[in-house]
Amino acid sequence: MIPTVDWPWPDWELARLPLPALPDLPVPDLPGSPAQWAILLSAAAGLFGLALSRRSSRPAAWVAIGCSGLVFAAMVWQLYAVAGTSEPRISSTIGALSFGELTVPLELSASRLSALVAAVVSMVAFFVQIFARWYLWFDPRYRQFSASVSIFTAAMLLVVLSSDVVLTLIGWEVMGWCSFLLIGHLSAKDSANRAAGKALLVTRLADVGFVLGLIALAAGAGTTSIPAIVEHWSSAGPSAGLSLAMVGVVLGVLGKSAQLPFQDWLPDAMEGPTPASALIHAATMVAAGTVVLAQLLPLLQASGPARVLLALLVAATIVLAALLAFAQPDIKRLLAWSTVSQVGLMLAALTVVPAGDGPDAAILHLVSHAWFKALLFLTVGWMGVLTGGTVVRFVVSSTKRYRSLRRPMGIGLLALAGVPPMVGFVSKELVLAQAEHGVQAGMGTAATIVLAAVGASVPLTAAYCMRAWLILDRGPRRRHVPAPRPTADRQIIDDFFSEPDVVEEAIGIEEADSAISSSARSVVALLGFFSVVGGVLAFTPQLDLALTVNLQLLAAALLLMALAALAVWVASRGVGSRDAAARLPANLSLATERGLGFDRLYxxxxxxxxxxxxxxxxxxxxxxxxxxxxxxxxxxxxxxxxxxxxxxxxxxxxxxxxxxxxxxxxxxxxxxx
Structure with a gap:
């Protein structure tokens, strides 16, 4: 990125932290595996939450939060059980099925990476259930919401822990239906119903390729077992059949992950409640495609057309979504387009992995994105309760008026922008290093395009994060209004367009803290903690990142981030709301708000x-x-x-x-x- 400067800086190899050995705890001989219990408990919570709590939301809350806590504990236990082992832990479901020449084992598998992702998914789901109990306290349909979240969690865990394409397909489709219910939770709003229907139709259209691709892979291998499918097609070598099947799978992943040309459904999904957005956008539905392609990574590497198609589309999505995020008039829609761009980074990291390497860099960014994006959405939901909405004109100066919002919002935006030492900085730099490594390994022109897109996303992300922070942290103007003369015989009319006076910090903290429950506030604080220290995960044996970080590239990325933030700060000067996007032409702002007319294209x-x-x-x-x-x-x-x-x-x-x-x-x- 700096070709004219030849600094003799050596590349930095990732070190391993000298972590203490885990205690050798006795593993009790329980009936079933943690994976089985987690999926069953999540599904049961959704069913019993509706059946046992028809008159009151309190039993539904106990069922949803209690089962989510147990699922999180089971996934943490599973993460400990697979630590230090190279072989995955296999567990059955209902037993193997036989359909003539096709064998269907229907097994679950907990490996080093899948156990990590499952633990993070269960953590975010647990936190969302706790937060939703406060956020939807007066919602008469809270029972349906909590039940949908539980079933949604079971479906995502099924995709993550699946060792069979049939189970993967079941979890994949159940997530699609649950997202329809969660996005359209406010069914009295026509916009919510339209957004839910749009999400369902767009993802179902893309799922046609996904289903056909998985069927072709299973039919060719004679089994639905994912390891057997990978082994069969890898030994057979590249072929037209493999390329067609993987192109179909890639199309399904693009639809579920809201990548071009299916990206327009995700911003409209902001019509759902904010806890639903935190769940869908952080660690579950939009990240499911990354999990599936990580499981099929050797086949993606062997299929040149599918890999190039994925690389080109996600590279375009990364840049386009970041540009659209900058101009959004709603903070939630800004975060939605940010999700589209960040998921593109995960998928881009998979397209540049040379043969023989693993998907660890993409999985690390999935985990880090789950933490800081859930933090941002829950904080925005808290802010929306205080301000009455998430549109820019409502949230101006909100972190000044409500000082308790300042820290979690600042941590979330810093992590999203990739500022050191946040978890987003570590994962993004490793994605950038993975792209550079792919170019050096001769992955072709597509790898070069991916590297350029990932590099361009660095200043663009910093730009829209800086824009959001300037809006939220704008200080109210101090103006001295002279008192009217006692003898003045005229009526004093308050100007309701005038800006409010500076609110005392203590009042803002008290008002913000009293509006939220202590448990929901604790959830936000924990997500902020993981967003700060989560980068340590890259230096642990849980991830196998055999990458070297180019220090020149790192310095250039930090410099571009600083310049982009400075440019946004300069552009915001002189604007009453400190919104740099207000300087954009009106026609351009309206076009970006509408997603550049992709609805018309659909x-x-x-x-x-x-x-x-x-x-x-x-x-x-x-x-x-x-x-x-x-x-x-x-x-x-x-x-x-x-x-x-x-x-x-x-x-x-x-x-x-x-x-x-x-x-x-x-x-x-x-x-x-």
Whole structure:
């Protein structure tokens, strides 16, 4: 990134911290594995939460939070159980099935990386359940929300711990339906219903390729076991069948992860409650594609077309989403576009992994993103309760007025921007190092494009984080308003457009703290703690990061971040709200708010052709197929009329005698028998 400067700086190799050995705790012989218990408890919490709490939300809260806590404990125990082992822990579900030549083992697998991801997923779900109990305290549909979160968690854990593509597909589809319920939780709002339907339709459209790709992989290997599928196709070598199957899987991942051309559903998903956004955007649905591709990484590496397609689309998404995030008029939508960009970083890290290396850099960014993005969404939800909304005009100076918001919001934005020593800094620099390593390993032009996109995202992310902070931390102007003269004979009218006076810090802290429960505030504090110290994870044996960090590249990235933040600060001067995006042209701001018109593209490319085809099928059914049925009645009537003209209306006497004789013979036969 600095080709004109040749500094003799050596690359920095990641060191391993001298961590103390884990205590050799006795592992009790319990019926079932932690993976089985976690998935069953999450699913049971969703079912029993509705069945046992029809009149009160209190039992639903106890069921949801209690089971989520037990699931988190089980996943932490599983993480300890697999620490230091190279072989995954396999556990069964309902037993193996056999469909002719296809074997379906239906097994779960807990490996070093999957156990880590499962622990983080269960942690975020546990924290979201605690926060939602306060946030949705007066919501009459809290029971449905908590149950949906529990089932959603079970589905994500099933995807993470699956060792079978059938289980992966089940968890994948259940997450899609639960996201529909969570996004459309406020069903009285038309915008929420539209956003939920849009998310369901867009992701279902992409899932067609995902299902077909998994079917092709399983049919070729003769089994649905993921390790067996990887072994079969890896030994067979690159082929057209593998490329087509992996292209289908990549399309499904792009849809679920909201990458081009399916990216537009995620910002609209902000119509859901903020805890749902924290769950979907942080560690679950949008990150599920990264988990699946990490499991199939050898096949992605062996499939050149699928890898190049994924690299090009996520590289474009990283830059486009970061640009759109800068211009959003709503803080939640800013975070949504930020999620699209950050998920692109995870997927980009997978496209530049040379053969033989693992997906550890992508998984680390998944974990770090789960922590700081959940922190940001929950803090924004807390702020929205205090300010009445998350639109820029509502949240201006909110961290000045409510000082308790200042620390968690600052930590979250620093981690998102990648400022050292936050966890986001460690994971992003390792993604950048992974991209550079891929270029040096000869991964082709796609790796160079990915490196450029990841490098461009560094200043862009810093820019929109700085913009958000300047808006939230803008200090109210101090103005001296002279007192009116006692003799002035005129009415004093308060100007409700005037800016408020500076609020005392103690008042702001008291108001912010009294608005939130202590448990919800503790959740925010814990997420802030992990966002600060979580980078230590990269130096532990839990991750195998055989990467060297280019110190010149690191210095250039930090310099670009500082310059971008400075440019935004300069642009914000002179703007009343300190919003640098206010200087953008109105037409551009409106276009970015609408996602650059991708809705119209969806209508032109998908909706209109589908509706036209439906109308054509309806016309063919009505005018062609039904025509035969409708024509049968007049045809029969016309035939009857023609026959009526050729026969007399009164029956012939001979015919009457014959019929009478038949009746007499029948009666005689019945009597004699």
């Amino acid at each position: 209508h032109a490319a998908v909706v209109r052709p589908v509706l036209a085809l439906a109308h054509a099928v309806q016309w063919a059914d009505r005018e062609v197929l039904d025509a035969y049925v409708r024509a049968a009645v007049p045809t029969a009537r016309l035939l009857g009329s023609a026959l009526e003209t050729t026969h007399p209306r009164r029956p012939a006497p001979a015919l009457v005698l014959v019929l009478g004789g038949v009746v007499v013979l029948a009666i005689i036969g019945v009597v004699l028998s």
